[in-house]
Amino acid sequence: MTDTAPIAAIATAPGMGAIGVVRVSGPNLATLIGSLIGAPLKPRQAVLARFRDAAGEVLDVGLALYFPAPHSYTGEDVLELQAHGGPVVLHLLLKRCLELGARPAQPGEFTQRAYLNDKLDLAQAEGVADLISAATVEAARGALRSLQGVFSQEVERLVRQLIELRALVEATLDFPEEEIEVLRQAAFGERVEVVLGYLDRVLSASQKGRLIRDGLQVVLVGRPNVGKSSLINKLVNEDVAIVTDIPGTTRDTIRQTIDIAGIPVHLVDTAGLRDPGDPIERIGIERSWSAIRGADLLVVIQEAVREEEDPAFMTEFPSDLPRIVVLNKADLIGGVKASGLRDGSERIWVSAKTGAGLDLLRDAIRERAGWSSPGEGFFMARQRHLEALERAKGYLANAREKGRGLEILAEELRLAQEAVSSITGEFTSDDLLGEIFARFCIGK
DSSP states (O other): OOOOSOEEEEOSOSSOEEEEEEEEEESOOHHHHHHHHSSOOOBTOOEEEEEEOTTSOEEEEEEEEEEOTTSSSSSSEEEEEEEEEOHHHHHHHHHHHHHTTOEEOOTTHHHHHHHHTTSSOHHHHHHHHHHHHOOSHHHHHHHHHHHTTHHHHHHHHHHHHHHHHHHHHHHHTTOGGGHHHHHHHTTHHHHHHHHHHHHHHHHHHHHHHHHHHHOEEEEEEESTTSSHHHHHHHHHTSOOSOOOSSTTOOOSOEEEEEEETTEEEEEEEOOOOSSOSSHHHHHHHHHHHHHHHTOSEEEEEEETTSOSOOHHHHTTSOTTSOEEEEEEOGGGGTSOOOOEEETTEEEEEOOTTTOTTHHHHHHHHHHHTTOSOOOSSOOOOOHHHHHHHHHHHHHHHHHHSTTOOHHHHHHHHHHHHHHHHHHHTSSOOHHHHHHHHTTSOTTO
16 A cells, blocks of 8 residues: 555435444544544444534534454554434534544545455455445345355465466476376376366356346337337336337336346336337437347337237347247237247247236246346356456366467466456456446445
8 A cells, every 4th residue: 555644434325314424544543533532442342422623612422433453444543433414414523534634535445445454355345345236135145245255265266276287387397308297197187177167166156146246138129019118117016117009109218127036137118119200219219229239138029919920020139139029918818828939039928917927027037147046156246257267267278278388388377377366356457456446435
């Protein structure tokens, strides 16, 4: 760390509340504590205190907690002031801390100091932000597992296995005349396969965690008046979209998030796809196609009374984009039918009017997401984690190829270890740290 000046921030959310917290972190906070409270504080004991301004006037009465270094969240001296939760009171307390030598904390700076002082690794630090922003119960559980170090432990096991492989290759370099025989006797190929298998398991668990963290982008598309808006209203259980018999009522994309088995599913209702009748509708349809290009899953809605698909319509969508065909208005044909497959697309009969078949649709979305049951076999992960694991997998696959020189083999293993270690921050640039912690809230 290059800047060790005390930092201070309001650590509770904006607005009024029963209590609010002002947090201070930095070296040697004894002088600040003495000026603000008038007496030293015992470590890790809540003390009822009067918080005073420069003239000795009482700003508020609340609880003060002091955590001396290194036994604190940041690894530095930490002071937490629990005051009444009005914005004016909290800003007065923050202003007083700044007068006493602290500076305003940047977003995520408390957690960044915890990382730099080896209180957390980088994956755990990211777990803090993910826990705060968790949108579902499963997301909160996954983030907590990452914060508690479950993901980091898996990464550390991978690193140790890679170090063992590197040590074997480096040792073999001392015997250039016997290098092939030494590697063969040490079952090098089998060891690489074992590491690749373990990496695949970690990658699979990470992909589940990324899904729980970022959610699934599901776009509802179809011709005008097939019931897209009625369907999203039923799924969300709220009238978020206007429903009329007039074609082209939906002119813009409507976005809502629902929870399906712990997965945040971001539903996007789009304008009916057809030749636009006016400039405003044309803009809406252009936005529909933009949403389709960013989709993880397409829900193509048709009318149950017209069971046959529109070939020209279906071929307009990207061929590699997973899709579910929903036959809506099943109440007009006597009720829902059993779901089935046709040309690789699952077909589900539903009625947005009665709600029939919606559970089948939710199950189909969950299954298309690759999510069977939450369980305990996942942890929160980010895109950079997946990219690091994929890079390591590529380097290991190169190392597995026969006929490579030992120097090249050693370099592939070194790059694989470096990629995996970047997850926890062992090899991380300052630019990446700045980008990660800038996404945190102020005060954490």
